[in-house]
Amino acid sequence: MKRTNELIVALAVMAVIIVITWGLFAVGDNMPRGVTPFSKDVYQLHNLILGIVTVAGVLVFTAMFTSIIVHRKSKGYEPAKFTHSTKAEIIWTAIPVLILVAMAIPSTVVLIDMEDTGGAEMNIKVTGYQWLWKYDYLEDDVSFYSAMDRESNRARQIGSGIDPRTVENYLLEVDNRMVVPVNTRIRLLLTADDVIHSWWVPELGWKRDAIPGTVNEAWTYIEEEGVYRGQCAELCGKDHGFMPIVVEAVSREEYDAWVAEQREETARVAHEAARLWTREELMDHGANVYQAQCAACHQADGSGLEPAFPALARDGAPTGELREHMEIVLHGREGTAMTGFGERLQPQDIAAALTYTRNAWSNGDGEVVQPSTIAELDQG
Amino acid sequence: MSQETTAHHDDHDHHPTGIARWLFTTNHKEIGTLYLVFSLIMFLIGGAMALVIRAELFAPGLQLVNPEFFNQMTTMHALVMIFGAVMPAFVGLANWMVPLMIGAPDMALPRMNNWSFWILPFAFTLLLATLFMPSGAPASGWTLYPPLSLQGGNSLAFVILAIHLMGISSIMGAINIIATILNMRAPGMTLLRMPLFIWTWLITAFLLIAVMPVLAGAVTMLLTDRFFGTSFFDAAGGGDPVLYQHIFWFFGHPEVYIMILPAFGIVSEIIPTFSRKRLFGYTSMVYATASIAFLSFIVWAHHMFTVGMPLGAMLFFMYATMLIAVPTGVKIFNWISTMWRGSMTFETPMLFALGFLVLFTIGGFSGLMLAIVPADFQYHDSYFVVAHFHYVLVTGSVFAIMAGVYYWLPKWTGYMYDEKLGKIHFWWSTIWVNVLFFPQHYLGLAGMPRRIPDYAVQFTEFNMISSIGGFMFGFGQLLFVYIIWKCARGGEKATAQVWEGARGLEWTVPSPAPLHTFDTPPVVDDSVAVHKDNLS
Amino acid sequence: MSLLTDKKPDNRSDRRRSIIRTALILAAVVLVIYLSFIGQAVLTYFGS
Numbered sequence: 001m002k003r004t005n006e007l008i009v010a011l012a013v014m015a016v017i018i019v020i021t022w023g024l025f026a027v028g029d030n031m032p033r034g035v036t037p038f039s040k041d042v043y044q045l046h047n048l049i050l051g052i053v054t055v056a057g058v059l060v061f062t063a064m065f066t067s068i069i070v071h072r073k074s075k076g077y078e079p080a081k082f083t084h085s086t087k088a089e090i091i092w093t094a095i096p097v098l099i100l101v102a103m104a105i106p107s108t109v110v111l112i113d114m115e116d117t118g119g120a121e122m123n124i125k126v127t128g129y130q131w132l133w134k135y136d137y138l139e140d141d142v143s144f145y146s147a148m149d150r151e152s153n154r155a156r157q158i159g160s161g162i163d164p165r166t167v168e169n170y171l172l173e174v175d176n177r178m179v180v181p182v183n184t185r186i187r188l189l190l191t192a193d194d195v196i197h198s199w200w201v202p203e204l205g206w207k208r209d210a211i212p213g214t215v216n217e218a219w220t221y222i223e224e225e226g227v228y229r230g231q232c233a234e235l236c237g238k239d240h241g242f243m244p245i246v247v248e249a250v251s252r253e254e255y256d257a258w259v260a261e262q263r264e265e266t267a268r269v270a271h272e273a274a275r276l277w278t279r280e281e282l283m284d285h286g287a288n289v290y291q292a293q294c295a296a297c298h299q300a301d302g303s304g305l306e307p308a309f310p311a312l313a314r315d316g317a318p319t320g321e322l323r324e325h326m327e328i329v330l331h332g333r334e335g336t337a338m339t340g341f342g343e344r345l346q347p348q349d350i351a352a353a354l355t356y357t358r359n360a361w362s363n364g365d366g367e368v369v370q371p372s373t374i375a376e377l378d379q380g
Numbered sequence: 381m382s383q384e385t386t387a388h389h390d391d392h393d394h395h396p397t398g399i400a401r402w403l404f405t406t407n408h409k410e411i412g413t414l415y416l417v418f419s420l421i422m423f424l425i426g427g428a429m430a431l432v433i434r435a436e437l438f439a440p441g442l443q444l445v446n447p448e449f450f451n452q453m454t455t456m457h458a459l460v461m462i463f464g465a466v467m468p469a470f471v472g473l474a475n476w477m478v479p480l481m482i483g484a485p486d487m488a489l490p491r492m493n494n495w496s497f498w499i500l501p502f503a504f505t506l507l508l509a510t511l512f513m514p515s516g517a518p519a520s521g522w523t524l525y526p527p528l529s530l531q532g533g534n535s536l537a538f539v540i541l542a543i544h545l546m547g548i549s550s551i552m553g554a555i556n557i558i559a560t561i562l563n564m565r566a567p568g569m570t571l572l573r574m575p576l577f578i579w580t581w582l583i584t585a586f587l588l589i590a591v592m593p594v595l596a597g598a599v600t601m602l603l604t605d606r607f608f609g610t611s612f613f614d615a616a617g618g619g620d621p622v623l624y625q626h627i628f629w630f631f632g633h634p635e636v637y638i639m640i641l642p643a644f645g646i647v648s649e650i651i652p653t654f655s656r657k658r659l660f661g662y663t664s665m666v667y668a669t670a671s672i673a674f675l676s677f678i679v680w681a682h683h684m685f686t687v688g689m690p691l692g693a694m695l696f697f698m699y700a701t702m703l704i705a706v707p708t709g710v711k712i713f714n715w716i717s718t719m720w721r722g723s724m725t726f727e728t729p730m731l732f733a734l735g736f737l738v739l740f741t742i743g744g745f746s747g748l749m750l751a752i753v754p755a756d757f758q759y760h761d762s763y764f765v766v767a768h769f770h771y772v773l774v775t776g777s778v779f780a781i782m783a784g785v786y787y788w789l790p791k792w793t794g795y796m797y798d799e800k801l802g803k804i805h806f807w808w809s810t811i812w813v814n815v816l817f818f819p820q821h822y823l824g825l826a827g828m829p830r831r832i833p834d835y836a837v838q839f840t841e842f843n844m845i846s847s848i849g850g851f852m853f854g855f856g857q858l859l860f861v862y863i864i865w866k867c868a869r870g871g872e873k874a875t876a877q878v879w880e881g882a883r884g885l886e887w888t889v890p891s892p893a894p895l896h897t898f899d900t901p902p903v904v905d906d907s908v909a910v911h912k913d914n915l916s
Numbered sequence: 917m918s919l920l921t922d923k924k925p926d927n928r929s930d931r932r933r934s935i936i937r938t939a940l941i942l943a944a945v946v947l948v949i950y951l952s953f954i955g956q957a958v959l960t961y962f963g964s
Contacts, residue, residue, distance in 0.1 A: 002721075028822030028842070031758060038754075046755045053745035060741060063716050068734070071655075073723040079656040080721035083912065089664045092713045093706060100702045103752065108695060110754040115691045156442055156834055164440040164837055171440075171836045195528040196621055198686060198761060202827040206757035209687045211622065212527060213615020216688035229836075233686075233761040233829045235521050236528060238447040241832030307514050308448065488935045551946055559938040563931055593946050597953020604957045612957070627953070 010066040017058050017065070032203050035224040035249070039205025041110045049103055056099075114206065117217045120187030124178070128190070128197030128210035128232070130339060131239035135178050138189075142262040145344050148242050149173040150292060156242060157296070172229040175292075177246040181255035182222050190216040194339065195237065201230030201247055209234055222249040239296065273347040273371045279355070282368055286356025289349045293341065294357075302361045308336075313361035322354075322367065329354060330377070347374035395895075403498070406490035407895060408475045413792070414497050415472030416785070420861065422464030422504065423778075427854050429457035434816075434850035437843050442834050450833035451519035452511065458522035459539075462639070463546045464504055466773065469781045470642040471496075471553050474581050477788065478557060480886035480893065481575050483566025483902045488559035496552040503545035510535040521831060523632070524599070526613040526624050530606045537607065540599045547592040554588035557581055566885070568904030572666070575884055575910045576659060579666050580645030583673045587634045587641075590677070595631040598624060622687050629680035637676040640772065641669060643740075643780030644711060647733045649884075650787055651715050652910070654730035655722030656881035661714040662911040668707035668714075675704045685756045694753050701751040708744055712737065727879070728802030732783030735810050736776060743771030746821065761831075764824025770817045779809075782860065789867050790874035794892030797867035805863060808856040815849030883910055 033043045071077050125136040132147035147153075152171050155162035164170040180186055190199055192210040200207030207230075208218045222228075230245040250258070277285075291300065294312075298304050302313030310316045317325040329350060330342035341350060348371035355369050396404060405411060432453045436444045445453070475493065479486055487493050510517040515533020518524065529536065561582050565574070574582075601624070604610040611617020613624045652659045659665065681689060681697040689697075715737055724730070746768035750756050759765060782805075789797050819842035828839045835843065874891040885908055889897045906912055 024818075028819070029826055031825040032827070042754050042758060045752060046749070046758070049749050049752055049755065053748055057741065057745060060712065060716070061738060064719070064734070064737060067716065067719045067721075068724065068726075071719065071722050071724055073656070073725050077721075077723050079723040081657075082660070082721075083658045084661045084664070085717075088713075088717070089661055089710065093710060096706050096709045100705060104699060104702060107698065107752045107754060111694060111698075112691065114754055114757070115694075158442040158444075158446060160441070162441075164834075165840075169836070171834065195531065196525060200761075200827075200829065202758060206754075207686055207760060208757075211687065213620065214622070214688065230827070231829050231832075235451070235525075235831040237531065238451065238519075240451075241447065241829070241834055305446070489939060555939050555942045555946075558942060559935050562938055563935045589942055589946055590949070593949035594953060596950055597957070600954045601957050604960070610957065610960050612960070 006066060006070055009069050010062055013065045013069065014058065014062040017061050021054060021058060034203040034205045035222050035226065035228065036204050036220050037223070038110075038114055038220070039203060041113070042205045045106055045110055048106065052099065052103065114218075117187055117219045119185055120219060121185045122180075123187045123189060124180070125189045125191070125215075126199055126210060128192035128194075128199070128236070128243075129344065130194050130237050131232075131243040132344075133174075133178075133197075133199070133243065133245060134344065135176075137259075140259045140262075142259055142266075144176045144262070146174045146176045146178060146246070147292070148244055149175050152244075153242070153292070153296065169229065171242065172231070172244050172246070174244055174246045177227070177248045179248045179250060179255060179258045180222065181252045182225050182249045184252075185219060185221050187217060187219045190218065196234050197232050197236045197243070198234035199230070199245060200233040201228050201245055203228040204230075204247070207233045222247075225249050225251065242296075269346050269348075273375050275371075277348065277351070277371060279366075279368050282352045282355040283359060284352075285348065286352035286354075287360075289345070289353045290356050290360075293345065293349075294353065297338075302357070312357050312363075314363060318354075318357040318363050322358075322369070325354060325358070326350075326369075326374075326377075330374075347371040350374045404494065406486070406494050408479050408486045408490070408493065409792070409893060409895060411493050411497050412472045412474075412476030415468045415475060415500075418497070418500060419465050419469035419472060420864070422460055422468070424857070424861070425508075426457050426460035426465055427857060429453045429460065431850060431854050433457065434847040436833055437835070438847040439844065440835055440837050440840055445833070447833045448516065448519060451521075451831065452517040454831055455518050455521055456507070456511065459507060459518075460504075461773075462522065462635075463543075464500070466639050466777050466781070467546075467550065468500060470581075470584075470639070470777075471550075473642065473646070473781070473784050473788070474553075474557055476792065477886060478560060478578060478581060479564070480791075480889065480897060481578055481884055482561065482564065482569055483885045483898050483904060484560060484564035485896065485898050487556050488564060489556050492552050493556055496549045496556065499545050499549040503542045503549070506538050506545070507542040510538050513538075523628060524602060525628075526602060526605060526621050529602060530613070537603065540603045543599050544596055547596050550588050551592050554585035554592075557585040558589075561585075566898065566901040566904050569885075569909070572663065573904065573909035573911055575645075576648035576662070576665055576669075577642070577645035580641040580648070580669055583669055584638050584641045587638050587673055587676065591631040591634045591638075594627060595635075598627040598631065601627075622684070625684050625687060626681070629683045630677075632683060633680040634673075634676045636769075636772075637672060639777050641673065643736070643777045644669065646780045646784040646787070647715065647736055649910075650729045650733040650783055651718050651737075653787075653879050653881040653883070654727065654733075655719050655724050657718055657722035658883075658912070659714070659910060660717035660720075661710075664710060665714055668710045671707040672704060675700060675707070679704065682751060682756075685753050686760050698751055698753045702748065705744070705748050705751075712741055712744075725880075727786075727799060728797075728806055729783045729787035731803065731806040732779050732786065735806065736779045736783065739775030739779070739810075739814075740772055743768055743776055746771065759824060761829055762824035763820045763828045763830060766830050767817050767820035767824060770820070774817070775810075775813055782809075785864070787879075788886075789864065790878045791886060791889075791891050791893055793868050794874055794890075795867050795871035796874050796878075797863050798871065801859065801863050801866075805856065805859045808859070809853060812849050812853035812856060816846055816853050817849070819843075819846045819849075884908060 031043060031046055033040055123138040125138060127134040132145055134145050136143045151167050152173055154160060155164055155167045190208050190210040192212045194212060197210040198207050199210055204220050208216050226249055228247045232240055232243045297309040298312050302311060304311035312318050317328050330340055332338050332340035351369040351371040351374050358367050436450055513535045515535045517535060518532060518539045520529040561578060601612040605612055611619040613619050613621045648659055679697055679701045682701045685694060750759055750768060786802055823839055823842050828835055876890050877887050878891060885902060
């Protein structure tokens with residue numbers, strides 16, 4: 001009688017729990033299946049484990065709530081006297097162990113596959129900076145920085161008044177995407193220049209830390225053309241949330257064309273660095289560089305954010321000696337958040353930014369800095 | 381089982397009053413109260429910081445705070461909650477209940493006990509003061525990973541000193557607890573007759589002693605790297621940032637068990653009482669707790685699966701982590717078996733204990749998912765992890781603390797708390813805590829990283845829901861404060877027994893428990909012991 | 917003296933000695949762990 005009662009209640013309880021569980025699965029999205037063999041393996045593994053723990057949960061909660069309903073003092077239920085059962089302890093130790101072994105096997109297989117980075121057809125070195133990424137394609141000799149795009153950067157400033165929902169791919173677009181060919185085994189070498197970052201593109205199926213002083217390896221093989229977006233996944237300072245990753249997977253032909261384009265661009269930029277620029281060109285380009293690289297900290301109007309980010313309008317390095325100003329912009333300032341830009345920007349960008357900051361906001365003394373001046377300096 | 385409460389009144393003539401009473405007390409009950417009040421205040425402060433976070437994350441875009449300040453909030457929220465709210469609350473409960481449960485007149489080292497407490501307000505003044513310094517509070521996460529943590533200003537030194545002080549407080553407390561439990565049990569209170577709360581605290585105290593010094597070592601190395609020219613964690617000088625992570629998490633993983641084992645103990649006291657049935661599988665429960673504690677030392681790298689560890693290491697840590705599910709599962713099954721065919725009533729302590737059982741289990745399941753390394757490559761550093769640890773810490777540890785407070789308040793104050801309000805607090809908290817944290821599972825799976833002040837628009841809906849849950853849950857805790865205050869002031873008088881099914885030495889002293897109890901050791905036999913071990 | 921057995925000292929001064937001994941043993945454990953970490957930081961600073 002007791003047993004039957006418990007059983008009936010248990011079945012009803014289980015039904016309710018299953019409905020609730022189904023609802024919880026329905027309201028949210030699952031992890032993306034992704035576009036690489038690894039991401040698909042991880043997706044399946046994730047579903048398997050989630051399925052097992054869900055079943056376990058349904059059973060455990062059914063027992064619990066059945067007891068709550070049936071074994072109540074208010075229903076006049078008398079408490080039983082049993083206090084232990086060695087048999088039960090053995091069973092509910094052994095069965096979970098077996099289930100865990102069953103989980104561990106596919107997990108091990110998938111992991112071993114991921115960790116085998118051999119047989120790469122191309123290598124890309126990924127370097128994390130505060131707060132952007134750099135990509136060096138080792139075989140194709142292409143190299144560029146990839147920072148969050150201007151639209152997002154402007155919209156995300158506090159009190160910008162711009163509704164993020166009007167910005168396309170808000171926080172998930174960059175100025176220079178990492179373009180790669182599909183169906184190619186690509187090895188990624190990850191490191192960082194300053195603090196620990198982490199490179200994560202969910203649709204590729206993994207993330208890996210980019211650690212200064214170490215090179216981590218990972219590989220990917222993208223099976224479908226498309227654009228895949230990710231973000232930095234290790235707290236790296238104030239703009240940790242604002243250094244996205246965009247991978248664009250294209251056909252082999254499109255990739256080769258892109259590489260050729262990049263090489264032309266490199267040559268063009270080098271030429272630009274060598275020629276003479278007019279003041280107007282420098283101010284114009286300088287305003288752009290300032291907005292993209294400097295405004296986040298020093299503010300668009302140069303007012304800064306004391307004490308961390310000095311004001312530049314009618315104050316600070318732009319109003320002082322050019323030598324010192326150049327030194328700070330190229331190599332950063334020790335012990336502060338001001339990093340050096342000498343490596344990551346072209347000479348014309350540095351020259352333009354220097355010219356701009358030395359002349360904007362009524363700082364102006366008409367001083368102009370030529371890209372060739374910068375290019376000639378030893379950029380350490 | 382006689383109890384002398386009227387003798388030694390001449391002592392009380394010399395008992396100080398006012399501030400001096402609280403500053404110099406060596407009494408375990410008063411020190412317990414100090415810890416609990418301190419912890420409640422810290423809980424509200426940490427909660428306020430959480431609300432700053434959830435307010436900013438309510439909508440995409442940056443509306444309220446700068447990213448730098450946001451990072452300070454996430455860092456301080458965790459430090460305050462872990463070291464200021466959860467740990468001191470458990471120590472407060474231990475101080476009050478350990479001597480009462482084992483029939484001892486006080487803790488083994490009462491003066492050290494006083495010091496253990498008073499270090500804490502000083503340490504937290506130091507920590508919270510960094511918020512007002514020019515370089516701001518630490519903003520590199522409570523885990524303080526270098527090189528990022530070394531980029532800050534001088535406030536790092538204050539944080540490190542604060543952490544050292546908190547560590548010393550915990551270590552002294554742990555020594556006190558072990559010395560008390562091993563030396564001062566009443567005759568007849570054998571180890572296998574001790575309440576589970578005593579066992580879990582005994583084991584927790586050993587964990588504290590083993591790992592707090594390791595944390596001290598880790599932060600000292602941060603200090604010397606930053607101020608004294610060493611390069612433990614700087615590759616340019618021959619060091620390695622990952623070394624810090626290993627040392628930190630060698631502390632960090634046992635730390636989370638330090639925060640849950642006493643919770644297991646509390647729940648193991650409450651469920652038998654309200655089921656009117658002895659705890660099922662007492663010996664098993666003791667062994668399971670010890671196994672969990674042992675395993676907690678060999679799983680630390682599961683917090684670091686993405687740093688680039690050798691394959692063999694990742695496999696080892698995956699298997700070891702998965703194994704913890706076994707003793708934890710054993711405990712869950714034993715609690716349910718205690719309920720099974722008991723005669724249950726559902727007063728507030730029982731409601732919180734049952735809430736713990738369901739919701740901590742959910743947190744345990746997400747933990748098992750996180751153990752699977754290839755899957756963790758997606759989950760790590762996403763909101764999935766945030767969801768996991770908040771389930772085990774809030775609906776786990778905090779719910780257990782609340783359960784313990786409701787359970788023992790009548791013993792401490794002599795008055796029953798307002799049962800109706802207690803139930804409202806429980807239901808309000810349970811509903812809103814799930815609205816707050818469950819959506820974060822989806823956010824993590826969808827690709828939202830942690831520790832970001834702003835997010836891409838596809839994460840909007842669940843962030844909004846989570847923030848609403850946060851505010852509602854947060855404000856509901858003010859009800860908890862009111863209930864405690866109201867209970868301390870008066871109410872229905874509590875008997876010594878308080879709860880019909882309660883068993884143990886603490887229920888043999890009057891309510892409120894007199895300042896001095898068990899000056900003469902009580903007699904311990906089967907009628908009082910929670911476990912019939914058939915030894916005598 | 918007993919650490920983990922159930923035999924405990926009967927009189928006050930034995931118990932006091934036992935408590936102090938427990939506390940000192942534990943403090944020694946703490947010190948060893950402290951020193952092995954902090955000690956190396958100090959040694960490194962002084963260049964040995």
